Amino acid sequence: MMTVLYCIRDDHNIVLVLLAAAVCVGGTITIKRLLTDATRTCGMQKAAWLFIAAVAAGASIWCTHFIAMLGYEPGAPVSFDPVMTVISLLVAVGGCGVGFTVATSGKTRLSPALGGAFVGLSIAAMHYTGMIAYRIQGILTWDMNYLYASIVLATVFSALALHIFMRPPLPRARLAATGSLVLAIVSLHFTGMAAFRVEPMLIDGSFSDPAALRALAIAIAGVSIIIVGSALASHLIDGSVRAESIERLREMALTDSLTSLPNRVSFNDRIDHEIELANESGGKLALICIDLDRFKEINDLRGHAAGDLVLQTIGQRMRDRLQGHDFIARLGGDEFAALHRYKSKTGLSDFLAKIEAAVNEPIQIDETEFSPGASIGVALLPDDAISKEALINNADLAMYRAKADLVHSICFYEQSMDETVRARRTLTADLKEAIEKDQLDIHYQVQTSVATGEIRGFEALLRWKHPERGHISPMEFIPLAEESGLILPLGEWVLRTACSRAANWQPAYKVSINISPVQFVHADLPRLIDEILKETGLQPARLELELTESTIFADKERSFAMLRQIKELGVSIALDDFGTGYSSLETLRSFPFDKIKLDRSFMGEAETSPQAKAIIRAVLALGKSLEIPVLAEGIETQGQLSLLSAEGCDEAQGYLLGRPVPLFNIIESGQVKLATIALPDAIACPNGIKGGQAVA
Template sequence: MSLSTFKAVIAIIIGGFLVSGIYISVLVVKRQGALQQIAAYNPSWEASQAASEFIRFEHRLSEFERPSSGVDKDEVALRYDILVGRLKMLNEGDFHALLWRHPEHQLTLRQLDQALVTVEPLIDGLDSSGTVQKVLDILRPFEGSLSQIASAVLNYGSEVVQKDQQELIRLHWAFSGIAAILILIGLALIGLLDRHNRLLGRAHQELHVLAHQDALTGLPNRVVLRNELGQALARIKPQGRTVAVSYLDLDHFKDVNDSFGHETGDDLLKAVADRLKACIPVHGEGHAKNLIARFGGDEFAILQTGIRKPEECAVLASRIVDALREPFSVNGQEIFIGTSIGIALAQGGVTPSQILKHADMALYYAKADGRGTFRFFEPDMDAQLQSRRALEVNLRKAITNGEFELFYQPQINLKDNEIGGFEALLRWHHPERGLVPPSEFIPVVEDTGLIIPLGDWIIEQACKEAAGWPRNINVAVNLSPVQFRNRSLVQSVSRALALSGLAPNRLELEITESVLLQDTDATVSTLHQLRRLGVRIAMDDFGTGYSSLSYLRSFPFDKLKIDQSFVREMSQRADCLAIVQSVANLGASLGMPTVAEGVETEEQLLQIQAAGCTDAQGYYFGRPKPAQDMVHTLAALRHTTKVA
């Protein structure tokens, strides 16, 4: 029974008690009133007294005619007045109400009253001959009438008393029944209260478990770890063993949820918890104790006590990283994830909140190092993190304030010896720092999700500016993996083309292999939707991934861009030259142009031409420039480069 239902039952029972009590009180008051009415006014006695007074009045009249009787006129007048008073009582209030069922008796009383009014003036003349007889003749029709009325009233009173007795008997049984019902309800209420108390006790136990245990994995939760951490820190002695907290964050867990669903994701978390238990002994050496907790989502934490040196934490972290790198079999699916770990040691009277914050900072840097690794907290991390947060704030302001601008770097068609297009590159004009290097702010933009609105602006701006170029020159825009997770990417590209009027085949979207690593089916579907818009798709940094060739089978790209790391070292390393030649030959066999990035010298240009590359891009031809400083022919480009 829920608490609201229980409250409703209690309210109904209390209401029943109140209604029953009020009902019984009303009945008792009503019956007492009826009995009091009979006792207080005694109508039958009044009626009999009126009949007796009528007889006495007639008797005194009769005795008045006998001189020896001793009855004088005053006594007769007194008896008249008493009779009139009795009749007046019979014609008033409660007695009159008792005779409502006998209209004939009411008529008799009215006639008798009129007769007495007629008799009144005759009383003073009783000495006259025949007056007494006249009065007796007027009263004779009413002889016995008052006795009949008294008898009727007596019968009515008996009926009322009998009825009240029956009503009191009924009230007695009703009261007894209600009392019995109330007793039963009280017993039921006691039973309900007892059951409710037991349920509350059980709920309290369950809430205690829920408050201290993760419902999904059964591991202790954040509350338990924090309490244990506080106690462990309080036990630390100077120059003694210390305490460490490790934060774990699963790598690519969101991709699991997106690809296989949250149910599979939950089962994976349970499997991770089981694997962590297998990796971490509950008790270490001596009084050392380890505690595994789940903080929520894909975040776990480990508390280690009795730590003598940091290497012990490093050994455990390394073991966990290796264990979680192994594949998981969940719901018939083989799933690969990993973990990043941040470790913080208790040093210098640190509080529980501080050590947890330090572990979180170290985790952030572990993920920034490429994931699948661990990092210890270092004091300068806090300053670096504060700097990053300030950078995030400035980036959000930069979008609003219009501090971003697109620069363009030319791509040279080596066959035609002309500019075939420009690659759009994002630049940030900070109001105080000037131009901020893209390598500093692009990762932050992607991590914070700002790349979504900023990426939409880049596509719209590039299409708008390219619409004013010669029609034989295209524009290339890089797409972030984060943008591909946004379902509105296709709509954003379509809107940018429509607003700018740029021909779709003049827009080239560049993606890296990391985009295809996310969700092959969904990503390939998005690429096909973009292709149906008429835009061209290029694979950027080709050759740096481990499965580049397999991606060429899943989607027919329009262009391959060879990563600059191979071009830069062609003269020193034969393997780099061989890779460039292989990619160029592969592109030629598939009918795809190949762009060599990072060409900075004439020697590199000659080498990529000999290797078979169709296009080139790099500082040799020109550095990125804003739209207003661009030229659209190679001759003009060479002239401006020489002048510069």
Template sequence: MPPDTVFAFAYHQMLVVIAGAVCLFGTWVGMRHFARARATQGTTRYGWLFMASVGTGAALWASTFISILALDPSLNSGFEPFATLVVLIVAVIACLVGFEIGSRHFTLAPELGGLVMGAGILAMHFTAMKSWHIAGTTHWNAYGVVMTFVLGLGLSALAVNRANRPVTRWCRHGAAIVLAFMICAMHYAMTAASTTLPDPSVALPPYLIPAPMLGFAVVAAVLLVMGSGFSTYIIDLRSRTESADRIHQLSFNDTMTGLPNRIAFNERLAYDTAEAHEKAHKLAAFSIDVDGFKDINDVFGHSAGDLLLIEVADRMRRTIGSGEFLARQSGDEFLGLQTSGNHPQDAHGFAGRIAQAFAQPFTVQGQMVTLTASIGFSVFPTDTPERDQLLSNAKLAMHRGKSKQRGSVCMYSHEMDDTARARRALARDLQTAAERGELALHYQLQTSLADGRICGAEALMRWQHPKHGMISPAEFIPLAEETEAIVPMGEWALRTACRDAAQGRIPGTVAVNLSPVQFSRDDLAETIHAILLETGLSPRRLEVEVTESTFMSDQTRGLHILRKLKAMGIAVSMDDFGTGYSSLATLHAFPFDKIKLDQSFVKRLPKDAAAAAIVRTVLALGASLGIPVLAEGIETEAQWQFLANEGCDKGQGYLFARPVALAQLPAAMAAAARFVREDAIELADAPAVAAA
């Protein structure tokens, strides 16, 4: 082969490589922008689409002209300036329309977008070939032209398909490779489809851009566009990386206190348990709860509470040593970890240092406030070999210690778990107790103390467990309130009591207790109204009993509900008066139909002077407000005589009747009537009981 031919062949191959390289790197940047466009919405999406179209279109434009020059680089040739610019515009518009269609979410959208882009690339090649003037003649083969069209359309569709339907993270790189391969393949297809014959007689117009000059110009222009696009991509990537780092930091740290959060604690717990298992160490997990923090929020506001939590976290952070970890879970709850080979001794030391952080009073809005921390801990693997169970044990110990005394440090024991397990099982059984017919109502008669006449009955819930027998209300009522099972249970009790009374099986009024959980529901009045309509009971025969603590959290809303009930004709009585708040302001704000004197005072009558004085005060208060008083827990005739002589209106207790099931209620009424008849004369003739 002659040296000139070898040089021309080498030069030809070098131009093809340059065309492929320019297309590869330019479209790679463009595809990165296209991927960002698919991940965004609105104007940002169109901005990224424009950047992708400019980068990809410029790369295709440059590689097209370079591949045309490579057809016969030894010929004297040039390009029309205006047509060259038109080719660039066609390339950018074709990519923009193709990317826009290809990024949509209908079936075959990527393939359709790729075909549109391929058609634009073919139009670009056609326009570029028309703008190319050579000192000779070119003859085209129809088969080669058809192959060029097939390659242009097919490979464009494949490229956009890979960018939109990535199987792996390398597929978008594959899209750029496909476009680069397309340019090279189309070049060789055009080489096979064309025959160029030099003709020195052909004169080139003077306004043409010389081929070498255009080659350098397009490469320089594309390098500028690629550099700009690549810089944009790097800046965006850096911005996203910084945002991801910031999100990671926020997700692993509590923004208010600066302590690690629950997510970070879980990761540290996983690491420490693995280390403890491998190195035969022990790991203690701590649950720390700030006592009385809710009161701070209620009195001083949440802003002051947040500042207090920041100081609490700062004090505890200063007590942390090597091998120890502290995190904030939420609210006023914190978590801790300590690795040591000397647990539980070292765990007690850690808890003691945390407790010592609360020794000095805190300052809240200029006032000194004393706080304590209830701390529970469990040791891995002594207490449990399960990582997730470790923290549950610590929380269980904390709650157990707090229930006995605030500010205590409590170590987990297996007995706690047994108790908690039994309590959880009981709570599960309680959820369906009403459905299984295990709940029943017992009724305790209420009488007029002046003549012993039966005037009503109080409905009291009982639970006959299939395995454990009769369970005390003192045990299952708090559990029902804790799990909110009291809501359906309370509705069942209301419905059952109203039905029994409507059927004439209960004399006078029927009294039903309302739980604070029931009272917190906005539809309480509507629910009671629906039950009255369903059962046919007159509202005048229903009495609901509430304690003052039931509506103390929101007095305005609570009094509104009570007024709605009373407007319906339902009597409302204040239960357990004399305990809790017993606010005179509440009695003044809402005229109760009855005050129920708590049995803790009645049981000490008549010998206890303090109890007698309190009872007289309550009775005098009721008389002055025009509110009748019912005394609970009357068990002796002396108590009955004292209360009757002091003007107490009504009473209930074992002296008259014990709570009984509905079937035994007639017998209880008959027994109470006989007792009253036998003792009425003695009570009337007995001297007044003097105050002790």
């Protein structure tokens, strides 16, 4: 160790040694940054960073070596072989490139150390190739112990440097890696020079120009600075571009692309901050949920481009009305949310008035003006809620009440009034779970011939027994299913289950199934019916679909086209609740229905009201003239049945003839038998589906 120190002190120009050290440290820091870039990338980009790192590393190592060599004072004239000098540079660059590639490959846990060891060997190869290029007038000898030690030191310190560098980042780990690589370069050079012995042999006319050598060292240092500086500039430019890209991506992630307002993610961050601030300072916060009223109408009439224009215009108007700490975001679709810190209800009212004005002001689309309007729900913190979830939920409930209110477009949360909405939403969630967990069932009400009393078929009626609330009326949960869109999977389940069960009935009675208006709008209804019939094996003639006149009235042309497709399958169509629609006679004239179902409301007064009796007679006469069978619903007394019999009604159903009951009861009564051997399982599991049979 002392020999090496003496070599530095006695045989080197300290100024050039310090210059070499500065080049070495600067280059090593740059190498660390370039390797960091390489580890963050892959493919060609990674290869490019490895190449830049190899060039910067090779150049800085070579320059460090060459400047230190120029600072060495052997006491005899010196010169350099240009070819071997250039080769030593290429050895440094190529060796570092291979070593860095191995170190960052990630193939094994030892890859960084192996790559680092290769870099150390490359440093040694570069040094001793450079020594071959070193021409000196004298007899050269080598102390092999120092020579071997220099190679070991370079290899060990380089392996340690890259091993530390590639490990998970620890405090000061990167600084330790940089120091290890500096030690690898410096220890190699000066230990190697300590192994170098020169016995001068002076020849007349031979001399070295120390000033020229120092100038050359400075020039080489300058070149090194240029090369390393260029590499460092690439790193800084890439880092700046990356930072700008990350900022742009962050802005895109937090901003709605259509309206340039903050989006749902940004809203969630902001409301957390505002609630925390309000809780700490004792302030008050208003959350305003905004849902446009006529946005769907504009979209349907004018297209999505017009809808986008409406959203952009309203977004800009609301943004222009913001002041101070006010915040507004687009949550999605035509839904917006605003946050407003308030001290008095007057200030809050002014803010709400600005929001209302922004959504009610007409928007020019082509040559037409539209006023979208909005339903606005407001919840206050801490008056209505103290948590984020409760605040959002309460504002949402108030907004839905505003949508149902024909007078007020702004509604504040009121617990007593909004609990009904909350209960409906809870029941909707329970219904979804009931569909997923198969908690629903079908009951069957018999339909009989009025003249003979014979069974003509059964109407399939959906029933739901809630695990906590017990039986829930279809009048309660069917509208919820239609509002939420659950009616589609629900209706498909009823259709498939009822057809599957009826396919095994003996005798082969007809099964009648109600079709919701929402189902009927579904364009694939004829295809779905065809698939279910083929899947279950039910004869099409045994399936009867019931739909109300209001279902058809929404779009007659499309409705009749769909009904014709269904009739082509061989399925019967019944017009349900006849007499309560808008244009019954026109509907009957336009489409050949297979059955008319007289609404139960007329039968309730048939025995006491001459007007009701007259309507019943007129409907029955109309059915006969059009040759369409008529089924009367809601028969509860013998007098009603006698009236229908006297007037020549075809079929009837009601509590007098049979209440809706599970399939198990129909089988037990002997009205229906199953053609398969699945009956024992069905009876044993009255709430399940066994052998393809779903029973009550």
